[in-house]
Amino acid sequence: MEAVRAADTAWAKAGHRVAVEQFDIGGRGLAGTTPARAPGKVRATTSGDRLTVTGDGFSYGFDRAGGELVSMKAGGRELLGSGPELDAWRAPVSNEIGSEEGPWREAGLDRLRTKPGKVTVDERSGEVVVTVPSSAAAPGVQDSSFAQTLRYTVSGTGELRLDHRVEARGAARKVPYLPRIGLSLRIPDRYDRFSWYGRGPQENYNDREDGAPVGVYSTDVEEQFAGYTKPQDYGNHEDVRWASLSDGSGGLLVSGDFSAGVTPYTGIDRAAYPFALRKDPGGNTLHLDHAVSGVSETFHTVLPEYQVRPAKEYAYTLRLRPLTGAEARTGTPRGPVVCAPEAKLTAADTTVPTGGSTSAELTVSNPCDTPLRDVTASFGLAEGWTAEPGTVDLGDLAAGRTATVRTTISRGEGSPDGPRPAVADVRATSAGGARVSGSASAEIDGTPPSPRGEVAVSTLDFITADNGWGPVERDRSNGESAPGDGKTLTIDGTAYERGLGTHADSTVEVFLGGNCSTFTARTGVDDEVGADGSVVFEVYADGERVYRGETVRGSDAAVPVEARVEGAQRLRLRVTDGGDGNAHDHADWGAATVRCGTGGKR
Structure with missing residues (x-):
C-alpha cells in the first residue's frame, strides 16, 4: 500500500512516493527457481587433483587439493571467477570505525585464508556430492579461526546446492559481533547486471529495512555504489529470495533465503576516499550472506537483535544454477512454481549437556495437489553430534497429507559448547519428475557443566x-x-x-x-x-x-x-x-x- 503525491509540489513531483507499507499474505513458492523437469544424468571424472562434474549443457570443476570450486561453465561460457569463500568481513561502517573494527582486525577477520581438510566425493541418487571441511584463519594470528564445512551437491539439472555450516573459534568467537556470515563469489565482470527479489531499491540492513519494500529490482553493478565520504560497506539487501548477475545472454542465479550485495571494488576499507577505490581484476564480488549485522546509529553499538552473534554455529543452504538465454535477457528466473514438501522440526529439550541427548520430532507435509514420491528425510548436525535414526524413508506422501518421524539427537563427550542448529533435509520427487526439497531447523544449545559450589x-x-x-x-x-x-x-x-x-x-x-x-x-x-x-x-x-x-x-x-x-x-x-x-x-x-x-x- 502506497501514498503518492497526486500533483507537483515545490519539493516533489507528482507520483513521488511519500509512504509505503507491505503485508505478508503467506506463500513460500517461487516461480522459476527450481527446474520443473526430471534431472538428467550427471557424471564425475577425475584427472589428477581436478574433479569435473558434467551434465547436459554444463561442466563444473573442483580442485580437490585446494578444496575449491574453480569453474562453472554453461553452454561453454565460464560463469565463475573464483569459488565460494567464507564471508565474515565488511569494510567497517562509520559507527564501527575505531570501535568494533579493532577487535575484528585483531582476530584477523579482514585477511582470512582457508586451509582445506580431506575432500570427499560421493555419487548417490543420481547426484555428485563434494564435501570440503576446512578452517579459515589469518596468517600470523593465533587462536582465532572459523571451522566450516561446505557440501556441494550437483544434480543433472545443473543446479549446484551449497550447504554451509560454520562457527567462529578462539578470538573470533569473542568479538563484539560478527560483521556478517555467509559466502562470497567472484563473477567475471562482463556479468554486470544485478537483479534480485528482495528489499530495495536502495541499500538496506536488518535495522534499516522497513523503508525498503520487497520487490523485483535490477540495476547495473556500478549503480549499487554508495559514495560515502569514507568508503565503507555498502549495497546490502535483506530478505532476498533470489539474485542474479547476467550480461544479456548468460549468467548465474542464486536462490534461498539470504542477504545479497555486489561490488566491483576490492580493499574498500583501505581507500581513504572514493576516488582511491580500486576495481577487483578478478571480477565482481557477489555477497551471499546468511546474516549481516545492522549499522546502528552514531555513538551506539548495533542492538543485540540485529547482531550476528559470534558465539554460535550457523547452517544454511543456497542453490546456484546457470540462467537460460531467455532468463539472462531480463536477469529473472522463468518457469512455474514447483511444489515442494514442507517441514517442521521440534526438539523436546533445547539444552543438552555433554554426553546427553534429546528427542526430536519432524513433521513433513505435502502442500501440493498431487502426491510426492520417494520422500526421504535426513538430519544434519554439528561435529560431535549424532541423530538416530539419521535418515528416514517416508515413501510416498499423498496430497495434503502429513507424516511424522522421531529421532534421538545425542551430543558426544568433549564436543564444544554453544548453540548448534539441527537441520532436517526432506527430499522428494514431484508429479512431473522434478527433484524437490524442503528443510527445517531447530537450535539446540550445547550447555557447559553446571557451576558447583x-x-x-x-x-x-x-x-x-x-x-x-x-x-x-x-x-x-x-x-x-x-x-x-x-x-x-x-x-x-x-x-x-x-x-x-x-x-x-x-x-x-x-x-x-x-x-x-x-x-x-x-x-x-x-x-x-x-x-x-x-x-x-x-x-x-x-x-x-x-x-x-x-x-x-x-x-x-x-x-x-x-x-x-x-x-x-x-x-x-x-x-x-x-x-x-x-x-x-x-x-x-x-x-x-x-x-x-x-x-x-x-
Whole structure:
C-alpha cells in the first residue's frame, strides 16, 4: 500500500512516493527457481587433483587439493571467477570505525585464508556430492579461526546446492559481533547486471529495512555504489529470495533465503576516499550472506537483535544454477512454481549437556495437489553430534497429507559448547519428475557443566554478552571500546578483584543448570567516570525478574544485591540507563557470585 503525491509540489513531483507499507499474505513458492523437469544424468571424472562434474549443457570443476570450486561453465561460457569463500568481513561502517573494527582486525577477520581438510566425493541418487571441511584463519594470528564445512551437491539439472555450516573459534568467537556470515563469489565482470527479489531499491540492513519494500529490482553493478565520504560497506539487501548477475545472454542465479550485495571494488576499507577505490581484476564480488549485522546509529553499538552473534554455529543452504538465454535477457528466473514438501522440526529439550541427548520430532507435509514420491528425510548436525535414526524413508506422501518421524539427537563427550542448529533435509520427487526439497531447523544449545559450589560469575562461559560500549569485561571495568582496556573494578573507592565491567545497555547471560540457589553482588557505577553516569541493575532467573534496584549514580556507594535463583537454568544480568541516555554508564557487578550445590551436572 502506497501514498503518492497526486500533483507537483515545490519539493516533489507528482507520483513521488511519500509512504509505503507491505503485508505478508503467506506463500513460500517461487516461480522459476527450481527446474520443473526430471534431472538428467550427471557424471564425475577425475584427472589428477581436478574433479569435473558434467551434465547436459554444463561442466563444473573442483580442485580437490585446494578444496575449491574453480569453474562453472554453461553452454561453454565460464560463469565463475573464483569459488565460494567464507564471508565474515565488511569494510567497517562509520559507527564501527575505531570501535568494533579493532577487535575484528585483531582476530584477523579482514585477511582470512582457508586451509582445506580431506575432500570427499560421493555419487548417490543420481547426484555428485563434494564435501570440503576446512578452517579459515589469518596468517600470523593465533587462536582465532572459523571451522566450516561446505557440501556441494550437483544434480543433472545443473543446479549446484551449497550447504554451509560454520562457527567462529578462539578470538573470533569473542568479538563484539560478527560483521556478517555467509559466502562470497567472484563473477567475471562482463556479468554486470544485478537483479534480485528482495528489499530495495536502495541499500538496506536488518535495522534499516522497513523503508525498503520487497520487490523485483535490477540495476547495473556500478549503480549499487554508495559514495560515502569514507568508503565503507555498502549495497546490502535483506530478505532476498533470489539474485542474479547476467550480461544479456548468460549468467548465474542464486536462490534461498539470504542477504545479497555486489561490488566491483576490492580493499574498500583501505581507500581513504572514493576516488582511491580500486576495481577487483578478478571480477565482481557477489555477497551471499546468511546474516549481516545492522549499522546502528552514531555513538551506539548495533542492538543485540540485529547482531550476528559470534558465539554460535550457523547452517544454511543456497542453490546456484546457470540462467537460460531467455532468463539472462531480463536477469529473472522463468518457469512455474514447483511444489515442494514442507517441514517442521521440534526438539523436546533445547539444552543438552555433554554426553546427553534429546528427542526430536519432524513433521513433513505435502502442500501440493498431487502426491510426492520417494520422500526421504535426513538430519544434519554439528561435529560431535549424532541423530538416530539419521535418515528416514517416508515413501510416498499423498496430497495434503502429513507424516511424522522421531529421532534421538545425542551430543558426544568433549564436543564444544554453544548453540548448534539441527537441520532436517526432506527430499522428494514431484508429479512431473522434478527433484524437490524442503528443510527445517531447530537450535539446540550445547550447555557447559553446571557451576558447583561458590563460583565467581566472571569465570563462567557467557551464553550472551551484549554491551553498550566495547565488550563486557571480566574482572575489569568497562574502560573503552577495546577488549581488556579497563581498570580494577572500583565503586566509591572500594576495589573488587572479581566481577563484571559493563556499559548500559548491557545483558550478560550464564548457564546455571538448575544447580544454584543464590546470586550476590555489589553494584554501582565505576569510579573511572567520576560522578557521571546513572544506571539500573536487574537480575533475571529463566526470564523472570527477581531483582530490580533503584537508579544508581556515579557518586553513590555500592549497592548490595542478593537474588534467589533456585532451579533456574539461566541467569541474566541486565543494566539499563537511568532514563537520561547511556553516556558514562560504566556499570560494575562487583564480586558477582553464584552459590550452587556440589552435585550438579558435569
